[in-house]
Amino acid sequence: MYKTKAYSASSATSPLASTTISRRDPTEHDVQIEILFCGICHSDLHQVRNEWSAVMPTVYPCIPGHEIVGRVTRVGSAVTMFKPGDLAAVGCMVDSDRTCPECQAGFEQYCPNLTLTYNFPDKHLGGVTYGGYSDSIVVDEHFVLHVPANLDLAGVGPLLCAGITTYSPMRYWGVTRGKKAGVVGLGGLGHMAVKFAHRLGAHVVVFTTSPAKRDDARRLGADEVVLSRHADEMQKHAGSFDFILDAVSSEHDINAYLQLLRRDGNLTLVGAPEKPLAVPAFALIFGRHSLSGSAIGGIRETQEMLDFCGEHNITADVEVIPIQKVNEAYERLLKSDVKYRFSIDMASLKSQ
Numbered sequence: 001m002y003k004t005k006a007y008s009a010s011s012a013t014s015p016l017a018s019t020t021i022s023r024r025d026p027t028e029h030d031v032q033i034e035i036l037f038c039g040i041c042h043s044d045l046h047q048v049r050n051e052w053s054a055v056m057p058t059v060y061p062c063i064p065g066h067e068i069v070g071r072v073t074r075v076g077s078a079v080t081m082f083k084p085g086d087l088a089a090v091g092c093m094v095d096s097d098r099t100c101p102e103c104q105a106g107f108e109q110y111c112p113n114l115t116l117t118y119n120f121p122d123k124h125l126g127g128v129t130y131g132g133y134s135d136s137i138v139v140d141e142h143f144v145l146h147v148p149a150n151l152d153l154a155g156v157g158p159l160l161c162a163g164i165t166t167y168s169p170m171r172y173w174g175v176t177r178g179k180k181a182g183v184v185g186l187g188g189l190g191h192m193a194v195k196f197a198h199r200l201g202a203h204v205v206v207f208t209t210s211p212a213k214r215d216d217a218r219r220l221g222a223d224e225v226v227l228s229r230h231a232d233e234m235q236k237h238a239g240s241f242d243f244i245l246d247a248v249s250s251e252h253d254i255n256a257y258l259q260l261l262r263r264d265g266n267l268t269l270v271g272a273p274e275k276p277l278a279v280p281a282f283a284l285i286f287g288r289h290s291l292s293g294s295a296i297g298g299i300r301e302t303q304e305m306l307d308f309c310g311e312h313n314i315t316a317d318v319e320v321i322p323i324q325k326v327n328e329a330y331e332r333l334l335k336s337d338v339k340y341r342f343s344i345d346m347a348s349l350k351s352q
C-alpha cells in the first residue's frame with residue numbers, strides 16, 4: 001500500500017476536504033496512474049450528498065471522481081497494453097467478473113459483479129473504492145483506456161463519463177444522417193450529446209430551460225433550440241423525433257418529451273434524478289413509443305468513443321479549476337452555471 005492525497009466528503013452535508021488515503025501497490029495486472037485532470041460529473045454530487053440512497057447509499061468518507069485522465073507511472077509484470085509515461089484514462093468502472101454473459105459481450109457496465117470507481121466494495125483493500133479526486137489511482141489494465149495524443153487533456157476527462165454515456169445510446173438507437181434527435185438539458189452530458197449527434201449527421205434539437213444557452217447550443221452543433229418551458233415552442237415538434245436523449249439531473253415532466261416522438265420513437269433516460277418520474281401509459285401506447293435507460297458504456301465501446309473523439313477532435317468544453325474550488329463548483333453545478341463541465345487540474349492537489 002502507499003499513501004496518496006485526495007479530497008473527500010465525510011457526510012452528506014459536509015463540504016469536500018483534503019485528506020490522505022491508501023491505494024494498493026500495483027498487482028501484476030494493474031496500472032498505476034498519476035491523475036492530471038478529473039471532471040466533475042453531476043453523479044459525483046448526487047453520490048456525495050447521498051441523493052441515491054435508495055439504490056446506492058453512500059459510504060463515508062466518499063471520494064468521488066470518475067472522469068479520470070493521467071499518465072502511467074508504474075505497471076504490473078503482466079500488463080501488456082500500457083507502459084510508464086503513456087497517457088491513460090479511467091471512467092466509471094474499475095472491475096467486473098469478466099465471465100458473465102454481459103462481460104463476455106463487452107457490456108461490463110451491466111455485469112452483476114461490477115465494481116464502480118467509487119463507493120463500491122473494494123475487493124483488494126476492503127472498504128469502498130475511492131475515485132479520481134486524488135493524486136493517483138491503481139486500476140486493472142482491462143479498465144484503463146488509451147487516450148488519443150491529439151486531444152486537450154483537460155477536456156478528455158469528461159469523455160470518460162459524459163462522453164460515453166451519451167455516445168453509447170445514440171449509437172445503439174441509430175442516431176445518424178436523416179434522423180431527428182433531441183437532447184434534453186444542456187449540461188455536461190447534454191453538451192457532449194449535441195457534439196456527437198451533430199457529428200453523426202442527425203438533425204439536432206436542444207431542449208433547454210436556460211435561454212442564455214441558446215447561442216452555445218448552436219455553436220455546439222444544434223440545428224434548432226427549444227426553450228422547454230414554452231409550450232408553444234414544444235408543440236411545434238409534436239410527433240417528429242426518432243430519438244430523444246434526456247440528460248436532466250432533477251425532477252421534470254418527461255411526458256412533454258414522449259409526445260414529441262414519432263411512431264416507434266425512443267426516449268432514453270440517462271439523467272438520474274433523485275425522485276421517480278411519472279409516465280402516463282398513453283404517452284407510450286399511442287405511437288408505440290418506447291422509454292428506456294442507458295448506463296455509461298462498455299470498455300470496448302468507450303475506447304471506440306475515445307478514438308472517434310481523436311479522429312474528429314472532440315473534447316468537452318471545460319472550465320478548469322483547482323481542487324480547492326470543488327465545493328463552489330458543486331453549488332454552481334446545481335445552478336447550471338458551468339460551460340459545460342468542470343475539470344479539476346490535479347496539480348493543485350500537490351500543493352495542498
Ligand SMILES: NC(=O)c1ccc[n+]([C@@H]2O[C@H](COP(=O)([O-])OP(=O)(O)OC[C@H]3O[C@@H](n4cnc5c(N)ncnc54)[C@H](OP(=O)(O)O)[C@@H]3O)[C@@H](O)[C@H]2O)c1
Nearest residue numbers: 042043185186187188189208209210248249271272295296
Ligand atoms: N446513465 C448514466 O450512466 C449516467 C452517467 C453520468 C451521469 N448521469 C446522470 O445524468 C444527469 C446529468 O448529469 P450532468 O453531469 O450532465 O449534469 P449537469 O451538468 O448538472 O446537467 C444537467 C442539466 O439538466 C438541466 N436541468 C437541471 N435541472 C433541471 C430541471 N429542474 N428541469 C429541467 N432541466 C433541468 C440543465 O440544463 P438546461 O440548463 O439546458 O435546462 C442542466 O444543465 C445526472 O442526474 C447524472 O447523475 C447518468
Ligand SMILES: [Zn+2]
Nearest residue numbers: 041043161162
Ligand atoms: Zn458520471
Ligand SMILES: [Zn+2]
Nearest residue numbers: 097100103111
Ligand atoms: Zn460480468
